[in-house]
Amino acid sequence: MLDDYHNSLSRAAREAIDYRKRTEDAERTPIASPTQMNAAFAGPVPEHGEAGEAVIEALIARAAPGLRAMTHRRFFGWVIGSSHPVGVAADWLASAWGQNSGNATGAPAAAAAEKVAAGWLLDLLDLPRDASVGFTTGATVANFVGLAAARSELLRREGWDVEGDGLFGAPPVTVLIGTDAHATVYSGLRYLGLGTRRVVTVDTDDYGQMLPSAFEAALKQAEGPVLAIMQAGQLNTGGCDPFAELIPMVRERGGWTHVDGAFGLWAQAVPERRALTQGVEMADSWATDGHKWLQTPYDCGFSIIRDAEAHRRAMAISTSYLPPAKNDERDPSAYVPELSRRARGFSTWALIRHFGRSGIAQLVDRNCRQAAAVADLLRKVDGIEVVIEPVLNQLMLRFGGDDAATLSTIEQIQEDAILFAGPALWRGRWIMRLSFSSAATRDEDITITADAIAAAWAKVGELA
Numbered sequence: 001m002l003d004d005y006h007n008s009l010s011r012a013a014r015e016a017i018d019y020r021k022r023t024e025d026a027e028r029t030p031i032a033s034p035t036q037m038n039a040a041f042a043g044p045v046p047e048h049g050e051a052g053e054a055v056i057e058a059l060i061a062r063a064a065p066g067l068r069a070m071t072h073r074r075f076f077g078w079v080i081g082s083s084h085p086v087g088v089a090a091d092w093l094a095s096a097w098g099q100n101s102g103n104a105t106g107a108p109a110a111a112a113a114e115k116v117a118a119g120w121l122l123d124l125l126d127l128p129r130d131a132s133v134g135f136t137t138g139a140t141v142a143n144f145v146g147l148a149a150a151r152s153e154l155l156r157r158e159g160w161d162v163e164g165d166g167l168f169g170a171p172p173v174t175v176l177i178g179t180d181a182h183a184t185v186y187s188g189l190r191y192l193g194l195g196t197r198r199v200v201t202v203d204t205d206d207y208g209q210m211l212p213s214a215f216e217a218a219l220k221q222a223e224g225p226v227l228a229i230m231q232a233g234q235l236n237t238g239g240c241d242p243f244a245e246l247i248p249m250v251r252e253r254g255g256w257t258h259v260d261g262a263f264g265l266w267a268q269a270v271p272e273r274r275a276l277t278q279g280v281e282m283a284d285s286w287a288t289d290g291h292k293w294l295q296t297p298y299d300c301g302f303s304i305i306r307d308a309e310a311h312r313r314a315m316a317i318s319t320s321y322l323p324p325a326k327n328d329e330r331d332p333s334a335y336v337p338e339l340s341r342r343a344r345g346f347s348t349w350a351l352i353r354h355f356g357r358s359g360i361a362q363l364v365d366r367n368c369r370q371a372a373a374v375a376d377l378l379r380k381v382d383g384i385e386v387v388i389e390p391v392l393n394q395l396m397l398r399f400g401g402d403d404a405a406t407l408s409t410i411e412q413i414q415e416d417a418i419l420f421a422g423p424a425l426w427r428g429r430w431i432m433r434l435s436f437s438s439a440a441t442r443d444e445d446i447t448i449t450a451d452a453i454a455a456a457w458a459k460v461g462e463l464a
């Protein structure tokens with residue numbers, strides 16, 4: 001027993017430190033395919049046990065070829081934070097301490113870390129200080145929780161108790177959503193019985209931001225209770241819906257505004273970037289991620305809800321064997337669709353403390369400047385199109401004016417392995433998308449990245 005915890009934990013710690021050192025400078029490529037990884041991990045059920053350290057050794061050996069260097073400083077794929085070492089260290093402790101953080105009496109330290117970190121988040125993002133915060137697995141679940149609270153409250157105002165009576169026979173809710181909303185919001189609608197096909201979609205501009213005139217027209221036509229879903233940080237453009245114009249219309253109509261701000265909501269933490277999210281604090285619920293711009297390890301997101309009562313009604317679990325939180329206590333499970341759960345408050349608390357308000361603002365601002373600087377360098381290269389001027393941290397590039405050349409350049413980039421970027425479809429055309437969302441990215445990576453992209457494009461151009 002003693003041997004297991006000493007040897008297993010120290011072997012894992014050594015590997016973790018070595019891994020981060022190895023991936024600091026080198027993107028390794030190609031990595032093993034999912035099929036190769038299936039083969040590496042496969043085997044019959046072990047009939048007999050094995051020493052912990054040997055198992056950890058075997059795990060490291062099998063996983064290593066299939067680990068993508070997502071913590072690397074030039075990893076620009078999807079929208080990925082750096083799994084910051086301080087957050088990882090706090091998260092190791094969350095595992096080692098083995099706290100089931102559902103209940104305040106059961107796990108006082110985990111509950112308190114969440115409670116305090118929740119208050120810090122509201123302050124940093126400048127959202128109502130008495131809003132209620134759930135620590136989720138990510139923005140997908142945070143969107144779900146926000147939409148669940150919306151559903152509960154909008155129907156309660158119609159005299160309908162959705163928690164008790166379900167949706168059959170309930171007054172229909174009209175959902176308004178921009179045409180460039182994130183796919184995960186539709187998952188939330190699906191889980192909640194609000195349907196993905198019966199939404200009213202609202203036209204957007206070149207940045208995927210809802211057009212106020214189109215929104216106003218859709219709102220005029222809407223019948224029954226209205227749920228408006230807006231976005232801070234469109235996945236491809238970084239654009240934000242014009243909250244200051246749209247949210248007052250929803251308020252006037254007695255509706256609920258939910259904002260998917262998985263990464264874009266963090267513009268709120270940077271005084272110089274707040275013009276982009278102006279008015280977002282008027283919404284009723286917000287979803288954002290810890291594991292993107294706050295750099296926590298996976299998984300961590302936050303569901304923030306103005307109406308604490310609606311939040312609790314939609315999520316709280318009560319049972320005789322769990323004493324409910326009293327006074328200033330907080331039961332973490334009352335805000336999320338989970339009972340037994342990871343203590344996500346530890347890594348969130350640790351990282352906010354590590355960066356501080358100024359460090360978070362600098363990090364977000366630095367990433368935005370890096371995106372703009374790479375765009376400026378590449379705009380000068382023949383055949384490379386900066387699809388739209390970056391407004392936040394997302395950069396879209398197109399090569400040779402066509403899909404095939406763009407996809408070939410992405411392949412070349414991945415083969416060269418100086419950086420990682422992937423493809424996405426935008427307005428029916430393939431683009432290379434880079435997300436600057438890592439604390440590991442340095443300013444010297446700007447020229448390295450632009451040079452590597454120009455070189456990959458040159459290679460593709462020669463072959464064509």
Ligand SMILES: *Cc1c(COP(=O)(O)O)cnc(C)c1O
Nearest residue numbers: 138139140182184233260262289
């Ligand atoms: C990443 C993202 C999501 C989903 O968040 P997860 O943390 O992956 O669950 C939702 N919306 C937007 C805009 C995103 O960028």
